[in-house]
Amino acid sequence: MPVAQLRTLDYVVMALYFVVVLGIGWALRRMMRTSTDFFLSGRSLPPWVTGLAFLSANLGAQEVIGMGASGAKYGIATSHFYWVGAVPAMLFVGLFMMPFYYGSRARSVPEYLKLRFDEKTRTLNAVTFAAMTVFSSGVSMYAMGKLLNLLLGWDFTTSVLVSAGIVLAYVLLGGLTSAIYNEVLQFFMIVFGFVPLVWIGLRAVNGWDGLTSRLTQVAMARGLPPESLTHVWKGMGSASTNAIGVEWFGLLMGLGVVLSFGYWCTDFLVVQRAMAADSMTAARRTPLIAAVPKMIFPFLVIVPGMIALVHAGDASMGGLAAAGEGMIPPKLTAAGLPLVDAKGNVVLDYDLATPMMLVKLFPTGMLGLGLTALIASFMSGMAGNVTAFNTVWTYDIYQAHIRRGASDEHYLWMGRAATVGGILLSVAAAYVAGAFNNIMDLLQLIFAFVNAPLFATFALGMFWRRSTGHGAFWGLVAGTLGAALHHGLALADGSVPGVKGGYFGVLRVYPSEMAQTFWTAIAAFATCFVVTIVVSLLTRPRPDDELRGLVYALTPKPVDDVKNWWERPSVFAAGVLVALLGLNLAFR
Amino acid sequence: MSGAATLDLRYPIGGLFVVLGALLAGYGAMTNGDAVMYGRSTGVNVNLWWGLVMLVTGVLFLWLARRGSGPPTRSAEGLATERREEDLGLEKH
Incomplete structure (x- = not known):
């Protein structure tokens, strides 16, 4: 029995969105004449477009569902992933690393390693990266199929094949440009689907003050200091006094320096968006522009999870949440009973926090918009992986090891073939993920x-x-x-x-x-x-x-080519940094 | 010549938002006062209000696209980049 029932209007909203997505691919189909057009958008896109795509390519299921889940688990402290993690790393890659990525004319991150180091380093990076992108796009497809099945009763295979088919169509037609354009469209869909969710959600719990007072009680019930779910830095002195269970040094070094810089500064999935920019200055500004919305994203993706924990919503919606907390249902055992951990506590299915918010707060119409935003996030993640995969496969594996010196037309053809292959492999990975959970772990x-x-x-x-x-x-x-x-x-x-x-x-x-x-x-x-x-x-x-x-x-040193002084990468980055400090202080 | 500059992304975004906004706001106006339907959204007719917000946003995008004349991506540096790529044989025309 699905949790939600969609009406015609909800389907119309979804259908309109998919028509525009495919239309963008169709409109760009004549512009893919060379392999650089296909893989790097001919390095011709303005920075606001590449900046939003930089953000959106990463805005897959992991972000929207995962950050909502973490919001319910760790409260507002989840913002560390943005305010300690992503944003400083994005400023760093824009200011200090982009000159080498863009300036070296490398066509991919592994190719930079080839130019800087040697073939074996490049190949190691390219092969692991290619395998990883296919795998993660498969895992996210699996998550989507499972979620849509649970929420709407849609057939798993149909959901996976239809979404894969749409991504395949628009990437094949318009290459990276089409993927990037759709990522920007997806960015606006996600923002306009989730802002009203936060608005209505906060109303339902009597605003921010109502939310914090309820979360204070939840924190105490969990045996944590009262302010641990509603403050970012309080309790970070020791691992035992915060919800994340880590002390400040492990957080700053592990999350801040190693993991976030490792992802945002070296992952071709995001760097590829900046490489598509039309100039060095635009390439450097790409992650800097992306940092501004990224900084505010916790309010969009984490807060719904926090609300879901303390707000039960419409009780008439079926008994799924009966044994859970707020509107978050428990994980179920194979027998369909709530899963209980060693200490006798019910294990919550945190990944359902944000989807349940959509289903329980939105009426027909807005529900269609909210679910379209959710599906858009899955598809932008998938397209991001596929476009990064086809480039690394074609330039760093095929051209480097299998067939050197072929014509540009041949590599363009290979890119399209790799797009089909990458999507087929992701679909296969989605089924493997369903059948063998341990292999995936x-x-x-x-x-x-x-x-x-x-x-x-x-x-x-x-x-x-x-x-x-x-x-x-x-x-x-x-x-x-x-x-x-x-x-x-x-x-x-x-x-x-x-x-x-x-x-x-x-x-x-x-x-x-x-x-x-x-x-x-x-x-x-x-x-x-x-x-x-x-x-x-x-x-x-x-x-x-x-x-x-x-x-x-x-x-x-790169020379800034900008019209206004505040567009200079260093000035812009300094402004973002000041705002970042302000956010950390405001929610300390 | 790189093709990307020939489709201004603000048109499809604006167009989609205008249509979706009008649809939601229209439906919201039709169902206004339906206490059962809007009970879950704390009594707010979220279709009507958010539909109007999307409609205005869509119109704004279309207006920006119309106003923004000329290709915005032709910086001197960008042109130099393209020339260099052509010299290196990375891009053919």
């Missing part, structure tokens, strides 16, 4: 190990000219092994050894899984950093001549 873990050390490699490559290809490669390998070793020797309090860690024996127990994740990343980063330096010093450096435009010391 394991793969996710391996990818986390591969990703954790990346920022050390890029930082040393860009800012230390002495670092070498052998150093980078062995640093990456050692960093990944370091992550696996640390994870295998540590365990979060309350977990059992296995896929959650501790498989080599438990030397260290962390207060939460989050703390374990952050410290695993720190271990990977530190190992990669040290090994890269040591191996680099033992191997022969490349002559300075070959490193021009690739390393900080050997690259001329």
Whole structure:
């Protein structure tokens, strides 16, 4: 029995959105003549477009559903993922790293590694990245199919195939430009679908004050300090006095420096959007422009989860939430009973926090809009992965190892074929995710190990000219092994050894899984950093001549090409930083 | 010549928002005062009000697109970039 019933108007809203999505792909179909048109939008897009796409490509299910879930679990402290994590990293990549990505004329992030280091480092990065994008797009497709089935009773296979088909159509027609244009459209859909949700949600709990007073009670009931769900920094002094279960150093270093910089500064999925910009200045401004909405996004994606925890909503909507908290239902066992943890507490299905808000607060009409926004977020994530995959496959794997020196038409054709292949593989991954949950957990873990050390490699490559290809490669390998070793020797309090860690024996127990994740990343980063330096010093450096435009010391400072002084990247970034400090202080 | 500049993204966004906004606001006006339907949204006729917001936003996008004359992406630096790409054979015309 589905949770919600859609009416004709809801379907009309959805249909109109899909017509425009496909229409954009159709309108751009004649403009894809060369491979750079297809993979890099001919490097011709204005910065507000690439900036919003930079944000939206990452705005997949993980963001909208996952951040709502974290909002219900950790309260407003989830904003650390934005205010300590993403935004500083986005400022850094715009100000300091984009000159090398854009200026080197590399067509992808792995290709930058090839130019800066060597073929083996590039291939290692390209292969793991390609596998990861297909895998994560499959996992998000699986999540979407499952969610739509639960909420609306839609058939899993139909949901997956229809959404995959739409993404396939508009990427095939218009390449990266079409993906980026649709990401911008999706950005506005998501904002206009979620702002009214926060508006109505806050009304339902008597505003912000009503929300904080109720969350204070929830925090105390959980045995946490009263202000832990409604403050960002209070209680961060020690892991035992905040909901995340991590102390300030692990947070700043693990989330702030290692994980966020590793993702926002090196992941081709987002960097590709900036590479499509029409000039160096526009490329540098891309992540800076994206940082402004990113800074405010916690109010859009985290607050609904917080409201869902304390507001039961319309009780007539079926018994799914009966054993849960607020409107968040419990996880169910195979027998259909609420799942209970070792301490006898009901385990909540936090991933349903935001979807339940949509279903319980929106009437016919707005419900269609809200669900379209949700589906838009799934599809923008999928398209982001597919466009990054087809580029890395074509330039860094196919052209580098399988067929060199073919005509541009051939690579354009290969790009289209890779788009089809990438989507088929994602659909397959979605079914694997459904059938073998453990394999997916394991793969996710391996990818986390591969990703954790990346920022050390890029930082040393860009800012230390002495670092070498052998150093980078062995640093990456050692960093990944370091992550696996640390994870295998540590365990979060309350977990059992296995896929959650501790498989080599438990030397260290962390207060939460989050703390374990952050410290695993720190271990990977530190190992990669040290090994890269040591191996680099033992191997022969490349002559300075070959490193021009690739390393900080050997690259001329970029000249800003802007009309107004406040558009200068450094000035703009300083403004964002001040606003960021203000937000941290306001919600401390 | 790169093709992306020939479709101004503000037209499809504006158009979609105008249609969706009119649809929601119209439906909201028709169902205004339906206490059962809007009970869940705390008594606010969210279709009507949010529909109007979207309608205005859509009109604003269309107006910006009409007003913004000339290709906005032709900076001197961008042109130099394209010339360099052509010289390097990265892009053919």
